[in-house]
Amino acid sequence: MGSTRPTPQEYARSSAPVYDQALVSGPQPSPRRVVRAERRSPLAYLSIGVWLTIKPIESPLGEDPSMSQSATRYAESHLYRIRHSLAHILAEAVLEKFPDARIAIGPPIEDGFYYDFEFSTPPTDDDLKQIEARMKKIISGNHAFTMREVTADEARQLFANQPYKLELIDDLVNGRVDEDGEQIAAPSATLTVYTQNTFTDLCKGPHVSNTQEINPNAFSITFRPMAGAYWRGDEKRTQLTRIYGTAWQTPDELKDYLHRLEEARKRDHRVLGQQLELFLIEPLVGKGLSLWLPNGATLRDTLERWLRQKLLDAGYQPVVTPHIGSIELYKTSGHYPYYKDNQFPPMDVDGEEYMMKPMNCPHHIMIYRSSPRSYRDLPLRYAEFGTVYRYEKSGQLHGLTRVRGFTQDDAHMFVTPEQLEDEFISVVRLAQEVFNELGMNEFRARVGIRDSKKLDKYAGDDSLWIPAANAIINACEKIGIPFTVEEGEAAFYGPKLDLVFRDVLKRDWQLGTVQVDPNLPQRFDLEYTDSDGQRKRPIMIHRALFGSVERFVGILIEHFGGAFPAWLAPLQAVIIPIREDHNAYAQEVAAHLRRHGLRVKADLRDKHMRNKIKENRALLIPWLLIVGDRDVAERTVSVRLRTDEDKGALSLDDFTALATRLVAERALNIF
């Protein structure tokens, strides 16, 4: 390794943790990351790593103007000023109607802006409508935005009855935060305030010069309900009321945005999960616990069998471990004290404490430890679709993407230090292969290292962490996967790489994770005998590609909008007879296709064929096979795709060959 190689910490500083604000959009596992991205000062966007080569993918829903720009350009854009200014106008309108409201902060964010308030009685939806109407009036008043520098004392006088502003002022002069509440190092010598019309706010800008630069019909504050938000994101502090706005340059852009939201809503895996009868979450079963209906289970099972075969081919060995374990196991691993608050509480069984399994690694470690190991055995790769249970706060649960019981496509590798980098590379390559075959081509990696300010949070010392982090970074560079390095995102036992997938709507989803772990082998005193006869300590790699199968299926549902490639579709073809006397042929066709391994059904209900087409189309069945007099006579099926394309008649043999080929190839197209 060359002496110029930056330390992992230097990497983290040189690559902006968020390199494209568009990449932090949409539902994703870590809302905290969104918050951090929103608050990041423009400066933080300036240093963008050269290895970040995300290419834009085509979106069927049109381009979002803010998304095609880098975050830096966004912060300098006119749209950014419009949104920032609208936040102030919102505060003005709110204070007019609620003079005793306290104002907190109001930054521009992706797609819009928000402002946080403290109300004695929160506004109603009606109030919000009136506030929006009032904002349009203020905009039409052509008011100038003027900036003024003030001393801290002047500022304290200006905001004498605004405690949140006073706190910000104190922190600003002491160098703790900037106006958006972002932590910064240097104290700020001068403070600036911006005034428009009757409203003055502590603010570093920038703003539009006059409200006439804002189109009064290109924003909305009623598009999303009000929300609670903790002051400074700290749950121990006051909960404020956040009013969100979206704002654009033109009314058409606003319309497009609202349309995109609507499209995303239609793809919601919870909506499609019900419509396509994939899964249920039943209160009587419990919060965050999913029931898989036959359709969903078929999809899941197809995915799992495919992945299992891939793992066997890659030299993984299957293992199976139970759903609960002695608390002593998790005390030894260190998980219990560290993640106590996120686990189901222990249960007492005959005076011994047991826990629902929150992770599989300690169990796999015990399998490794069950027998003396030689360097000739390594790498050892244990794989299990292991179901784990974690206590998530109730407000945190969300469909399949955030549940309390889920199955990880988990594996643990035990390697020698020399094997670490190659093994790591092969894991990431396998991930690439798996996701590419699923048609998920757009993904990147996020390397998580220790928070250099809180080193005591982590197990083990530099001698374990630094080589491990370097192995990950080396691997990323060799593979050429786009990656960023982020401080404080490591697991407590080792640095990690998270795989982040960007779906067809350009939303980011964290998928699996690959973690280098030098610590658990130490805690469990794992050993192998090396070629020189010495007992040595192996290193572990923890990895999951899908992450949680439940969550992964949820992501697939949204990515494909429920229109799965044929090989994944729970039902691949439905045969629709035109008249009742075609039923026999329909059943014959179904039996024929089933014999060729296809999942098909003959729809023999006493309904008009048009009705059956409509209903099966809504179920997004890839192939609808219409059979009538001509088809019976000529042994054909008339193929109608779920895309509404009528492909005309194919001989039964031709269709069988086509369908089985597309399924075998796991093709993304269905004709």
Place this chain on the structure above:
RNA sequence: GCCUAUGUAGCUCAGAGGCAGAGCAUUCCCUUGGUAAGGGAAAGGUCAUGGGUUCAAAUCCCAUCAUAGGCUCCA
């Protein structure tokens, strides 16, 4: 967990103190129709749960549960 909203038939939703409603789905009857809803009938309800106010509660009040949008956290 916290803030706000919502909870009526399998699904989507109307009803806002005075007899529990519609469309779709389901069942049955008629219908046999070549590419996005053929006709008719029946059945389907603890109006989330528990308590309260009232002559009377799906409707008003309180609590609980669940869901949604946020906030916070995530091995």
